[in-house]
Each structure stands twice: as C-alpha cells, then as structure tokens.
Amino acid sequence: MNQANIIAIETSCDETSVAIFNDKLEVLSSVVASQFKWHERFGGVVPEVAARAHMELLNKSILQALQDANMPVSQISAVAVHNGPGLAGALLVGLSAAKMIALGLNVPLIAVNHVHSHIYACRMSAGKDIFPCVGMVVSGGHSILFECQTALEMKRLGGTIDDAAGEAFDKVAALLGLGFPGGPAVEREALSGNPNEYAFPKSFFYEDRLDFSFSGLKTAVLYTIAPPGQARPAIVESGKKRADIAASFQKAVVDVLVSKALQALKKTGLKRLAVGGGVVANQTLRQKLLEDTKLNGIELYLPEKNLCTDNAAMAALSVEAWKQGIFTSLDVDIKPTVF
Ligand code: KG4
Ligand code: ZN
Numbered sequence: 001m002n003q004a005n006i007i008a009i010e011t012s013c014d015e016t017s018v019a020i021f022n023d024k025l026e027v028l029s030s031v032v033a034s035q036f037k038w039h040e041r042f043g044g045v046v047p048e049v050a051a052r053a054h055m056e057l058l059n060k061s062i063l064q065a066l067q068d069a070n071m072p073v074s075q076i077s078a079v080a081v082h083n084g085p086g087l088a089g090a091l092l093v094g095l096s097a098a099k100m101i102a103l104g105l106n107v108p109l110i111a112v113n114h115v116h117s118h119i120y121a122c123r124m125s126a127g128k129d130i131f132p133c134v135g136m137v138v139s140g141g142h143s144i145l146f147e148c149q150t151a152l153e154m155k156r157l158g159g160t161i162d163d164a165a166g167e168a169f170d171k172v173a174a175l176l177g178l179g180f181p182g183g184p185a186v187e188r189e190a191l192s193g194n195p196n197e198y199a200f201p202k203s204f205f206y207e208d209r210l211d212f213s214f215s216g217l218k219t220a221v222l223y224t225i226a227p228p229g230q231a232r233p234a235i236v237e238s239g240k241k242r243a244d245i246a247a248s249f250q251k252a253v254v255d256v257l258v259s260k261a262l263q264a265l266k267k268t269g270l271k272r273l274a275v276g277g278g279v280v281a282n283q284t285l286r287q288k289l290l291e292d293t294k295l296n297g298i299e300l301y302l303p304e305k306n307l308c309t310d311n312a313a314m315a316a317l318s319v320e321a322w323k324q325g326i327f328t329s330l331d332v333d334i335k336p337t338v339f
Helices: 036-042 047-068 088-105 114-126 165-175 182-190 215-225 240-268 283-295 313-323
Strands: 005-010 015-022 027-034 078-084 109-113 133-138 143-150 153-159 272-276 299-301
Touching (some): 005 047, 005 088, 005 313, 015 047, 015 313, 027 047, 027 313, 036 047, 078 088, 078 114, 078 313, 109 114, 109 313, 114 133, 114 143, 114 272, 114 299, 114 313, 133 240, 143 240, 153 240, 165 182, 165 215, 182 240, 182 283, 215 240, 240 272, 240 283, 272 283
Parallel strands (some): 005 078, 078 109, 133 272, 272 299
Antiparallel strands (some): 005 015, 133 143, 143 153
8 A cells, every 4th residue: 555644734822833744653844833923022822813823824834844745735645633622713724724635635634632642742752652551741731631542542531720731831931031932941940940949839739639730839939929918020030039939830840740640650550651742841840750750660751852842743643543544524623622
C-alpha cells in the first residue's frame, strides 16, 4: 500500500499551526505561526483577536507546510483537525478550512481532540508505543489527568476546578511584571530565587482526589506582593523578592502536578506516565518528574520541547484513526468544552 500523508490543522487558541506527516509518524513539515504580536498588548489571549489572526495566518501556513514538505496536494490522503477543546471562534476557522480541503480533495476528514493530541506528542517523541499509560496535560487552558488504555481511548480521571497550571504561570507573571507569555518568564526569574522562601498553598495535595486548583495559589502570590488592604505596586521591584516568589510559586505548582500524577498511577495501577502541554517545557517540572518516576519504578514519556506547546504535528494522533478507518463526517461541529 502507498504511504498515506495527512495534513493537520491546529487553531484552538493562539498558534496557527499546520503540519504534514505520514502514516509512519514521520513529520514532513511543521509550521507554527505565533500570534504573539496580536495579543501581547492585551497581556493575554483575546478570543476574537485569535480568530481573526487565524483567518490571516492559516492559508499562508497551509501553503508553507505543503512547500516545506515538497508535497503536491494530490499526495494528501486525509485532513486532520483539532475541533476542540479551545476557543470557539478560533476552532471554527480551522475546522472550516479542514472541511473545505477534505471536500475539495475528496479525502477523509479526521477530527481529533486537541488535549488528547498533547498526550500523543509523547508517543511521537518516544518513537514507540507508550500505551496503556496515565496521561497528564498541563497547558494554558488545561490541567487534566487521563487513563489512556490506547491512543484512542482516553478517560478523564480529574482536572482543574478553576485555573489551568499554565494560566496560573501567566497570571503570576503578570502580577510580577514579567510579561506574556508568563511560563518561560517565571521559569527564568525563578532560576535566581529560593523555592523554599514562601510556603505557598498546594491545593488538594494531601487529599485523595485527582483534581487541581490554582486560584488560591495565585491569590497567595498576590497577597505576598501586597497584603490585603494595601495598594499593589505597579510592578514588583526586580531583585530577591521577585525571584523568590517566582521560585516558590513554581515549586508549589510542580509539587502538586507531580504528586497528582503519581496518585493517578497508583489508582489505575498503570506503570507509564506521559505528560504533555506547554507547561511541560518547564525544566523544574521535567526534572522532578524524572526523579519521582524513577523512584517509583514508572516509565516516563515527555514530548520534545517543540511538541510541548500548541502545534499541528501532535495531531498525528489521527494516524491511529486512519489505520482503523475511523473518519469524521463533514457535518462535525466544533467542541469547545469537550475533553
Ligand atoms: O499547550 P499550550 O501551548 O497551549 C494551550 O493549549 O493552552 O500551553 C501554553 C501555556 C502557557 O500558559 C505558557 O505560559 C505555558 O504553557 N508555558 C510554560 C512554559 N512554557 C510555556 N509554563 C511554565 N514553564 C515554561 N517553560
Ligand atoms: Zn494546547
């Protein structure tokens, strides 16, 4: 049988991304067009702006991906798309484009779940099967634990009841005057700080439940910067206090994430852990995951850094569906809140 080539589209949030991969999971091209300059001045992602930016960037990204892969459209065998979860307007742009390409080329459409793809990024980086495993996704929009019996069977075990881990990084970065996106900025600032200077709250840490909550932690950081009743300084002076807050905040998030992942492994009896999403680009998190899984006899799978944050290459999850002949009707809708 000829090699199958799939073109994939990701527009769930603020990256416009298109990738082409084959059924051997070889990524032939991967374009990620950042919308940073559209959102920077708002200090966060504005949904309406994201949708408009996808409109502007998507066609160029599709053409670029075909050119980078040196592939005529006639060699495309299917179109994959993340149709949720994510921002409704942003998802609509990607899904509409995917449907039109599938219709125009008369090839199957394969809609996959963006969060599941974050876990599949670990499978791609591993270069071998990683299922069954516990999957954890820690990103700007999500903090979720899954029991993954196969790539196509991911059962939600728990997740955040308020902010996502990446969102907490972004909000704390804003409180500390570190800019946007906050994760890498907080990580940099934390390098020179003492992670044990402030004992920030770790929600549900001692509880037997597989959920997260980061809003109390964010408030604790705010009150460390400016106690209740006092005016908040426009920016926290750079220096020891700012670095210590960043390092102590990062430690609290990392401790909670790693302990909940280990709890999920214990509950399910599974021996493999795959962690995906933008926050897993964080070196402190990666290091603690490595140490604690080793101590507990767990195989750990992490994506390479370029597969951590949002991208279309991780939609190679669609190859699993392709192999089983599972295709999606062109009537499919966006699923902004489905995990
Ligand atoms: O997966 P992603 O690109 O988008 C979503 O699906 O949400 O994740 C983006 C999130 C942002 O909140 C960003 O601040 C966070 O990942 N992030 C990090 C790091 N790099 C990105 N958080 C902590 N440390 C990092 N190095
Ligand atoms: Zn994501």
